[in-house]
Amino acid sequence: MSTGTGPAAGTAGGSAGEAGAAPRPRRWSAREILDLVLDEGSFESWDAPLDISSHAPAYREALEAAAAKAGTDEAVITGRGLVRGRPVVVVVNEFRFLGGSIGVAAAGRIAAAVRRATELGLPLLATTASGGTRMQEGTPAFLRMVEIGRAVMAHRAAGLPYLVYLRHPTTGGVFASWGSLAHLTVAEPGALVGFLGPKVIEALTGSPLPAGVQQSDNLAAKGVIDGVVAPENLSGFLERALAVLVDPPTPPRLPRRDGDVPQDSSAWDSITRTRQEGRAGVRDLLRYGASGTVRISGTDEGERDESMLVALTRLDGQPCVVVGQDRSRQSATSPMGPAALRVARRAMVLAEELRLPLVAVIDTPGAELSKEAEEGAIAGEIARCMAHLTRLTVPTLSVILGEGCGGGALALLPAQRVIATQHAWLSPLPPEGASVIVHGDTTRAAEVAEAQNVRAVDLRAEGAVHHVVPERDDDGPRELAVAVAAECARQLRELADASA
Template identity: 70%
Template sequence: MTRRWTAAELLDLVFDEGSFVSWDEPIDLSYADASPDSGYRAALEAAAEKAGTDESVLTGRGEVRGRPVAVVVNEFRFLAGSIGRAAADRITAAVRRATAEGLPLMASTASGGTRMQEGTPAFVRMVEISRALMDHRAAGLPYLVHLRHPTTGGVYASWGSLGHVTVAEPGALVGFLGPKVYEGLHGRPFRPGVQVAENLAATGVIDGVVPAEHLPEMLDQALAVLVDGPGPGRLPAREPRPIGDHAAWDSVERTRRTDRVGVRDLLAHGATGTLQLRGTDEGERDSTVLVALTRLDDQPCVVIGQDRSRQTPGHAMGPGALREARRGMRLAQELGLPLVSIIDTPGAELSPEAEERAIAGEIARCIATLTTMSVPTVSVILGQGCGGGALAFLPARTVVATEHAWLSPLPPEGASLIVHGDTAHAAEMASRQHIRATDLLADGVVQHVVPEVEGESSADLAVAVAAEIGARLRSLRA
């Protein structure tokens, strides 16, 4: 069974030894004397004795492997972690202070929501917490959320759902509506398995399931991207050489091979400290696109990558995948991080369902977002670059292609069908449509081509591409 951590235990676990400093002022309980509930003050005093804390939240700052971080952490043993006015004001003050001091913020929740003994005056305080958090985010500061068991109600529907990165502990009950409330209102139990951390991760509501014991490592990974500056780079750059005059169809066939380099190879061999995010955080997840915080050749960045290994005839890159990509774009822009987009797709989903879920609109919105970003952007055509799905990831300040990468409005077979009424002329159409990396370079679509070495491993090409990305990011930052 998953251990349930107290607030004090969690602070000791996450922060470097001796680094935590409380920001909390003593709470005057005289406000409780005005409550219609004559026993409310006594309940607060009993809760404090039971929990060992003066309220349901503790705030302060500490260090995570030497990096200063502000924190808000729930104590569930204090009246089920419920948020009254004093607790809400303490959270708001901590968020405002974190913003003023330029600190990243971590919140760890475990709460039943608004404190019912205080009713609406406490309930509306969630708005002020949210307002403070959005000001913190607007300042370009990271907000990381760790959902503990249980997190429900107004806490989950406000500061528990506004993180740049959100994870939950294994088996945690996380939901807007408490299951007991649902059963009491409807006379039947809530469907099991819905409000569980693992299900929310699988459906793209949260980014993952992380035991508290692994939280320091995850925070270190995230902060290495979100806080630490760029390094000088360590990967060997590939020496430039004339690009061969390859047949376009040869490049098409090479990029369709199952052992061809992909975005996962790029992250495995050219990046460190990768923290993959999952889903849109709005209830959609599509594995054909990968979003990650990482350091490519020691350059902190957000990567959005088309994962060819997850794209099949039965599972093409759909609207949800493009919405995930736009989440990555928003994160990069808001946090001031470079964005790297990786193109490697046989094409976006073509189906009635995709049409009803706005596939064309999502392609357009990706293009529009990329063309208006102010952070450094690098796009890499890694292999197949087919149709609107590829175009959605293309706009960037610098576009790089591998030697055998290609870009076309349709697969060559589709172009052949339109022009000749059959697929037999696919190779001819590939040649005629100027799809090769050399053609793209000549036309100014790409600015650099990474040479490929005959017979090299996917790992070797991944390192060469990552080195080129790192060099381009360093140039854009200069």
């Protein structure tokens, strides 16, 4: 069954669709969403009755009419329940109650639910459908977004997951506060999602936004959110995410490779092998060696680079965040640029906050060389990735899977443990470039590579690599990916035991 479109929904990084092409989705009620997401009969409301007697008569009448229309006493429902047996705290907007707008009472209810989730040590799921803060309550309601944001960040600081599902429509103060602070954010396909509603923007600026700009599919394509998921598939999506975020490790099942690694293969032979089209990459590692994978897309700040892949997953039963250089998405016309490294730093932040190990996969012919890359701070982003990786307190593992060229490779290298496949290599420049510097042309690339000790076995001898995974001549992508995943899991178990 399809789970929607976009990386978080399980696609392999394709287009999110033509902006503006999808019809507006139906408006699901809060109770319908609860029924879709939570196990039957598991919802426990945390909402105490509200006193509206102090409001002006006209506003009180509006609240009473809204309650009769929506079937809820406010624009938000809070409580706890189970998602496929896993306890979660839920905050659910009801759009039919005054457009899902958040007043003082609703904001207080949200903040209280978030704080209670933190006290109980439970994951938090918020699903929005709102035009923003309530105009009838003005600035006092507007200021309550700060209170909600403070509670959310305390929840994140406690190492607890915060997941957001943006429904149609989500705009204004809700999207600009607690709707944009999640570890993982997905949206309803075709949903209107934006800072201000299109009618308000046109009225204030005198011109409309281009069609499709505020559509969820477009925001996923731009790296603002992680993807789109159909409401009917939200429960299954959440189950996969929570299985990584809260479930303990499971026993290993994949076969490991032991034994000595031959040292008679030349550096140039290894370089040639890793450049072949059929060589196993990070996608193969997730496809054949992982389970329950949930893709995370972009920086969540409006940048996306397909050359860097991030996922919540389990490698041979070990929950982790994987960040990997995707060689299949790197070429002369689409090199790994500064945005890819900012995506990698987001993965590091997620791993640290969620208390999950980080597995960094190195496989790149080199970082982007261009005017845009220089102006986008490519060198600084390499440095910041290295620095950030060295500061992480969670277990960290780097995997030199294939090509390890230049600063782009170094950006993901300084982990607590480093493993490499037998034919992986690491060098400061492409061998051809090093040959130009040393000999004036590219013809002696093989000779230079040999002299630079770029092979995995050389790196192990230097102490830069802790373990080398043997390769076999008949390895296909599946066989090598399984062997690497099994070794990753072993290393993660050892790191966990060492830190216990």
